[in-house]
Amino acid sequence: MEPGLRTYVVKRLGFAVLMLLGVSIILFTIMRLAPGGPEAVLIGGEFSQEAAAQIRQRLGLDRPLALQYLGWAGAALRGDLGRSFKTGDPVAALILDRLGPTVQLTAGALVLALVVAVPLGVLAAVRRGTIWDTLGSAVSLFGVSFPSFWLGIMLILLFSEVFHVLPPSGLSEYGRESDLPARVRHAILPTLTLGLIQMASFMRFTRSSLLEALRQDYVRTARAKGLGGGRVVWRHALRNALIPVVTVVGLSLPTLVGGAVLTETVFAWPGIGRLAVGAVFERDYPVIMGVNLMVAAIVITANLLTDLAYCVIDPRISYR
């Protein structure tokens, strides 16, 4: 690795750690500043002040805010995210348990979105002003305008209620958890929902990026030396046009994971999103912190990798 790149990587890693710290402080402060606390949820119904105080003491919520944070952060650094207020289970185990379905859902949606969006974006750019271009902009406009939960429900209406071809919710049927075809059938609608929403920005970006690339001198040179249209597009323009698309894929991760919250709720999909929603309603602070921190860590790492990939793919980009 050349020295310039090494400094850049070290610098970016430093920023990534600082950002994670920032995220955790913001989240911790917001949660503890909120009125009310977990005691109301934990006891349920009427309760005395003493009982509430007792619970707060047991959970360590009576200590000064800064001390609570330092205690949490110290443990988190050692890999201990605490235990759920509600169930007493270790937070890390809860998250690991739910990580698989969410990764499956988001990865599937990402692949689906790319597989449709990139070729469509290429067509829209190459056949600019034709029906393909119109179709492309329709897809991208509709994609950013659909409420994902409603799109999901409409897909359920169509495929489960009208045609009865796909199951409306869940990860698999009871007792048939290892049945692969059944699991695939359950995954189709949620993946489709999340993927359709995501397609829009990828397709827009591929199109505008390729249009930009087609205007470059090296494309004119390639054309001038007599290369065929297809070869120019695929070999010369697209390879360069896909560089910024890589960044957009990285930047879309927060949206994708955020979208998973609603998609998982609509389809009763046992992932991180539903874990987060449940924890928020039950004021299960350690679970909220754990889930959000892990999601932020994944997103920050992905952005870091994207930036690094960018440097490696495109030698013109200088790293500062």
Next chain:
Amino acid sequence: MTAPARPERPSALGRLTRNRRSLIGGVAVVIMIAAGGLAPALAPQGYSAQSLLHRLQPPSAAHWLGTDGFGRDVLSRVIWGSRVSLEIGFVATALSLVVGTAVGSIAGYFGGTADTVIMRAADVFLSIPALFLILIVVALFGASLANTALVIALVTWAPVGRVVRSECLSLRNRDFVHAAQALGASHARILGRHLLLNALPIVIVQASLLLGQTILIESGLSYLGLGARPPLPSWGNMVVEGRQFLASAWWVATFPGLAIFVTVLGFNLFGDGLRDASDPTLRGRSS
């Protein structure tokens, strides 16, 4: 005598109405805003008028969009529901624009440390999945209009800030800015008079696109049960209520969602058209 006709460039407004996309979008938006504003006069019934004898009636002449599980008129509730969505949409967008524009122009104009600090802060906010943060704040602090709008603004200012920043970065080296600086204009004057005024078209485009986005976020929140409290209708909570009748009464969940879709699509179309009209060189290069 009239002045000789000069070959005139069509005005921005002229280009805007000639752009079919922005025209369709604008019409959709105006209809939805009018529906919200005139709800008491327009809605055939009150939003909570129940009639248990007429539960889950399909669309008919009496109830154009059918009735829901309490026998309430879906059309009336869709019309009333636009108020909640648009209110939060407008307030959140206004907040987000003010913060994003202020912060972005300062970062772009002054550069240096201010720029680094502000953009890193923006990075932090961009790396928390927005919906997670909104969910936490609204669930813990309560789903009031102010809370919801404030937290939506909190997660949407960063992209606005970035756009305004890059616009100001390119504007600050233009001749007219250097001229103003040479004449001894204050930073505040240059920022307000020269940078922001020139960045205004971009900000307006952002406003339109942001309105669509905030309405989507609000509807997602009310879908999760963190929006308007029933019986007050919001498009999001109507879709949730309709979900349970999906098999027998498709219209209950379908129409409120369609209203969200049409409104958001309207704002997006309008914003796109606006971008083309305000700066023809940007046409087809939207990201």
